[in-house]
Amino acid sequence: MFSGVEACRRSEIPIRAFTFYDVYAHAVGFDTRKQAMRKVDNVTTWYPVVCNREGKKKSDEDDHLNARSGFSIKRMKLSKRCGCKASISFKFLSKEGLSGYIIQEFNEVHNHHMVESEHQQFMSSNRKLDDVHQKFILDCFKANIGPTLTLKVLKEILGDLVGCTVGDSRNASRDIKAYAHGFDVQMVLDDMAKKKEMSEAFTNHYEVNASNQLVALFWCDGLMKRNYHMFGDFVAFDSTYNTNRYCMIFTPFTGKDNHGRPVTFAAGLVCSEKTWAFAWLFRHFVECMGVAPKMIVTDQDLGMRSAIEEVLVGTRHHWCMWHIMHKLASKVPNRLLRDDEFKKEFNACVWSDLAFLDTDVLQGFSYGIDD
Numbered sequence: 001m002f003s004g005v006e007a008c009r010r011s012e013i014p015i016r017a018f019t020f021y022d023v024y025a026h027a028v029g030f031d032t033r034k035q036a037m038r039k040v041d042n043v044t045t046w047y048p049v050v051c052n053r054e055g056k057k058k059s060d061e062d063d064h065l066n067a068r069s070g071f072s073i074k075r076m077k078l079s080k081r082c083g084c085k086a087s088i089s090f091k092f093l094s095k096e097g098l099s100g101y102i103i104q105e106f107n108e109v110h111n112h113h114m115v116e117s118e119h120q121q122f123m124s125s126n127r128k129l130d131d132v133h134q135k136f137i138l139d140c141f142k143a144n145i146g147p148t149l150t151l152k153v154l155k156e157i158l159g160d161l162v163g164c165t166v167g168d169s170r171n172a173s174r175d176i177k178a179y180a181h182g183f184d185v186q187m188v189l190d191d192m193a194k195k196k197e198m199s200e201a202f203t204n205h206y207e208v209n210a211s212n213q214l215v216a217l218f219w220c221d222g223l224m225k226r227n228y229h230m231f232g233d234f235v236a237f238d239s240t241y242n243t244n245r246y247c248m249i250f251t252p253f254t255g256k257d258n259h260g261r262p263v264t265f266a267a268g269l270v271c272s273e274k275t276w277a278f279a280w281l282f283r284h285f286v287e288c289m290g291v292a293p294k295m296i297v298t299d300q301d302l303g304m305r306s307a308i309e310e311v312l313v314g315t316r317h318h319w320c321m322w323h324i325m326h327k328l329a330s331k332v333p334n335r336l337l338r339d340d341e342f343k344k345e346f347n348a349c350v351w352s353d354l355a356f357l358d359t360d361v362l363q364g365f366s367y368g369i370d371d
Contacts, residue, residue, distance in 0.1 A: 018047070021088050028114055029115040030114055030123075031051070033049070034047070043092060044092060045091065046090070046104075047089070047090040048090075049088050051110060052124065054084050056083055082112050083111065084110050085107055088103060088105065088106045137150055141176050147166055147172075192219060201221060201222030202222065203219065204220075205219075214248075214271075216277060217268060218266065218268040218280075218285070220265070220288050225288070225289065227255070227257070228253075228265040229289070231258070235253050235254070235297070237253055238251065238299070238320075239278075239299070239304065249271070251278075252268075253265040253267065275306040278304050281307075292313075293312070293315055298317070299319065328346075
C-alpha cells in the first residue's frame with residue numbers, strides 16, 4: 001500500500017521524507033500530526049509522525065485535577081481521537097561517512113474510516129490559506145465584507161474546493177485586524193492623502209486630542225459635492241451608527257435624488273455626541289460645500305440641536321418622523337393609542353405638508369395630553 005517506503009529509505013533531506021508521508025496521507029484520506037522529536041547536538045535523531053486520531057481525549061477528571069493544581073482549563077472542543085496506531089518514524093543514521101534518515105517504524109493499519117474524497121477539503125492538511133487566499137481576504141476586509149460572505153465569494157470563484165472554512169476566513173480577518181491595530185487610523189489618513197493627490201475635489205479634515213488620538217474626521221469627494229449641489233435642498237443627518245471597536249460615531253450626511261434614491265453628501269466620525277463635535281462637522285460641511293442646506297432633518301438630540309443653532313443659522317431644522325412616531329407609545333396614554341380618531345388626527349398633524357401650523361389648528365387637537 002505504501003510503495004514509496006524504499007524510495008525514502010535513505011533520504012538525505014528529512015523534509016522530503018516528511019512531505020512524502022503527508023502526500024500519502026492525503027491520498028489515503030487521513031490527517032497527520034508530528035509528535036515530540038529527539039535532538040542531539042542540534043541534529044534531529046528521531047522524528048515520529050502519527051495519525052491525527054492517535055491517542056485518547058482527556059477526561060473531565062483530568063481537567064478538574066488540573067484546576068485543583070492551579071492550571072487553567074482549556075476551552076472545551078470536539079475530539080476525534082480514537083487511539084489509532086498508524087504512524088511512521090524517521091531515524092537519523094550516520095555510517096561509513098554517509099548520513100541520512102531511514103524509516104525505522106511504519107504502521108499503516110487504522111482503526112477508523114478514511115475521509116471520503118468529497119469531504120477532504122475540510123481536512124487540516126487542505127485547510128491552508130496561501131498568499132492568494134490571504135490577499136483576497138485582505139481585499140474583502142478593506143471593502144468591509146465579512147468572513148462568511150468572503151467564503152461564499154471564494155466558492156463562486158474557485159468552486160467548492162476552496163481550501164478553507166468560515167472559521168479559517170474569520171481567523172485570518174482577526175489576524176489582519178490585530179496586525180493593523182494601533183496603525184489603522186494612520187492608514188486611513190494616508191489613504192485619504194492619496195485620494196487628495198488623485199483628485200483635487202476630495203476634501204478631508206481631522207482633529208486629534210492632547211494624547212494624539214483621533215476625535216473627529218470629515219471627508220467628502222467630488223461625487224458627493226455634485227450630489228449636494230443637485231439634490232441638497234434638504235439634508236438628513238444621523239448619528240446612530242457607532243458599531244466599531246473605538247466607539248466612534250459614524251455620521252453621514254444623506255439625501256434623495258429626483259428618483260427617490262438615497263445619495264450621500266458627506267460623512268464623518270466623531271468621538272462623542274456633544275455640541276462641539278456636531279458643530280465641528282457642520283462647520284466643515286458648510287466650508288466644503290460653500291453653502292448651508294435649506295433644511296436639515298435630525299433626531300431629537302439636544303447637542304445636535306444646539307450645534308445647528310450655532311452653525312446653521314439660516315437652516316430650517318425638522319425632526320425625523322421615525323423618531324416622533326417611535327416615541328408616541330411612551331408619550332401618550334394607552335387609551336389614546338387604541339383611539340382610531342386620535343391616530344387619524346395625530347397623523348394628519350405630524351405628516352402635514354404645512355411648514356408652520358396655525359394655533360387655531362392645534363387648538364382643536366386636544367386629548368388631555370400633558371406637555
